[in-house]
Amino acid sequence: MKTGQALVGGRWRDAAARFPVTDPATGETIAEVADCDGRLTVEAVDAAAAALPAWRAMPAHERAAIMRRAAELLAGRAGAIGAVMTAEQGKPLAEATGEVVAGADHLLWAAEETRRVYGETIPSTSTDTRIWLLPEPVGVVAAITPWNFPVSMITRKLGPALAAGCTVVLKPSELTPLSAVAVAECLTEAGFPPGVFNLVTTARPQEFAEAIMADPRVRKISFTGSTAVGKNLIRQSADDVKRLSVELGGHAPVLVFPDADVAAAAAGVARSKFMNAGQACTSPNRIYVHESVAAEFTDELVKLAEAITVGNGADPGVTMGPLIDDRALAKVRRHIEDALAHGARLATTRREGPGRLHPPTVLTGVTDEMLLCREETFGPVAPVLTFGDGESTEEVVARANATPYGLAAYLWTRDLARVVRVCEDLQFGIVSVNGAPLAPPQGPFGGVKGSGYGREGGHHGVEDFVEYKYVSVGLGR
Numbered sequence: 001m002k003t004g005q006a007l008v009g010g011r012w013r014d015a016a017a018r019f020p021v022t023d024p025a026t027g028e029t030i031a032e033v034a035d036c037d038g039r040l041t042v043e044a045v046d047a048a049a050a051a052l053p054a055w056r057a058m059p060a061h062e063r064a065a066i067m068r069r070a071a072e073l074l075a076g077r078a079g080a081i082g083a084v085m086t087a088e089q090g091k092p093l094a095e096a097t098g099e100v101v102a103g104a105d106h107l108l109w110a111a112e113e114t115r116r117v118y119g120e121t122i123p124s125t126s127t128d129t130r131i132w133l134l135p136e137p138v139g140v141v142a143a144i145t146p147w148n149f150p151v152s153m154i155t156r157k158l159g160p161a162l163a164a165g166c167t168v169v170l171k172p173s174e175l176t177p178l179s180a181v182a183v184a185e186c187l188t189e190a191g192f193p194p195g196v197f198n199l200v201t202t203a204r205p206q207e208f209a210e211a212i213m214a215d216p217r218v219r220k221i222s223f224t225g226s227t228a229v230g231k232n233l234i235r236q237s238a239d240d241v242k243r244l245s246v247e248l249g250g251h252a253p254v255l256v257f258p259d260a261d262v263a264a265a266a267a268g269v270a271r272s273k274f275m276n277a278g279q280a281c282t283s284p285n286r287i288y289v290h291e292s293v294a295a296e297f298t299d300e301l302v303k304l305a306e307a308i309t310v311g312n313g314a315d316p317g318v319t320m321g322p323l324i325d326d327r328a329l330a331k332v333r334r335h336i337e338d339a340l341a342h343g344a345r346l347a348t349t350r351r352e353g354p355g356r357l358h359p360p361t362v363l364t365g366v367t368d369e370m371l372l373c374r375e376e377t378f379g380p381v382a383p384v385l386t387f388g389d390g391e392s393t394e395e396v397v398a399r400a401n402a403t404p405y406g407l408a409a410y411l412w413t414r415d416l417a418r419v420v421r422v423c424e425d426l427q428f429g430i431v432s433v434n435g436a437p438l439a440p441p442q443g444p445f446g447g448v449k450g451s452g453y454g455r456e457g458g459h460h461g462v463e464d465f466v467e468y469k470y471v472s473v474g475l476g477r
């Protein structure tokens, strides 16, 4: 059995206790990892605070070179790290390997951006003053990441934080700490000075949160996870007025208009819905299809859903893995049962298990009141709703917007004016038109409303870790 250690101040550390990591496909314990307590978290903050002055002062091209090396190491080990990810998270090997490559790309993109963290000079109102805007790192950052993308969620935070000159204490999900350990190994080998990056594995996230909230040296928290935990962190951070970026839950609508390329729309929905067994914050949760194309769309989607091979992600040929745990499986079942009890119909064949496997499922006759149209399912269930000629575009968009969430939305149409209007009217942080990808490193990814605030990716992502100091200089003439 493998063991995983924490990384504090450049040293691999054991904790007094360990917690088990299980393979969601088999339920077997595959490793034991250091269960760090609040004291070790404080030591990690000590290390990050001690490393900050030298790291922020290091010339940008030197910092970029270390980050580039880390990205290369990560990409070079994509197969091996992908296998670790599959074992602890469940996604198929090809998906896991692809995520490591994408994660490395986030780090590489941020490495390049390191050299472009610019300040500004601003015209002043007097000949005797000058105004400068100096970009400075926010300081020590605590990053908290979820289990659904165990590598890319880390590098999307690490990259911009390090590019801005911050030092980091990372707490990955207790369900997927081994992927984080593998990332930490790459960073260590790349030559980051001790303390610039610290990894605190723990099965006691609240204790970690208490330690970082109580520590005034932690100036920023970057969190990705559920809306409930995110709201708690927002409340807890008020006392010390820490900066926060929160990437939270989603409830993505898809709008398929009658002029859409219906086959392409079905393929796009199948891709974004069934990827990672539906366990993505951008996963479509309400698919609004014009009734004139609903039958064609549903037939295509059902064909694609039934072509998916469900099984242990480590087995060749498997294209969808298990759900992460029993709670996740129970939620998926509850959402399906509620929909069926309220008049929805199952369009795919019903198959169950074994274990945490759940088949890709398409439901028709879904209405906005059903549970799965109000709560995030986080599983492989595609609910198809319809709209008709009697409903204006504005009315369908209003249905799409009627959610407390606002992360991603999808739009399928060939009418340019409709693209423009609907994009402007959708209350979501990200809109994909006709299947365009959502999360490349240069795109500022993030939500509005209950899906959080802050952006990851692009120069906006780096700016989330920068304080702009306004300097007004009197020349004394």
Ligand code: NAD
Binding pocket: 144, 145, 146, 147, 148, 171, 172, 173, 174, 205, 206, 209, 224, 225, 226, 227, 229, 230, 232, 246, 247, 248, 249, 250, 280, 281, 282, 376, 407, 447, 451, 452
């Ligand atoms: P979660 O909120 O349960 O856990 C996320 C992280 O928070 C984990 O590291 C966990 O250990 C930690 N955590 C749990 N309780 C905590 C506490 N009291 N204090 C501090 N940290 C705590 O979420 P999850 O189940 O891991 O992830 C799924 C959720 O994440 C979904 O809602 C999904 O939509 C969301 N998500 C959002 C995005 C985005 O970019 N908006 C991306 C991926 C996932």
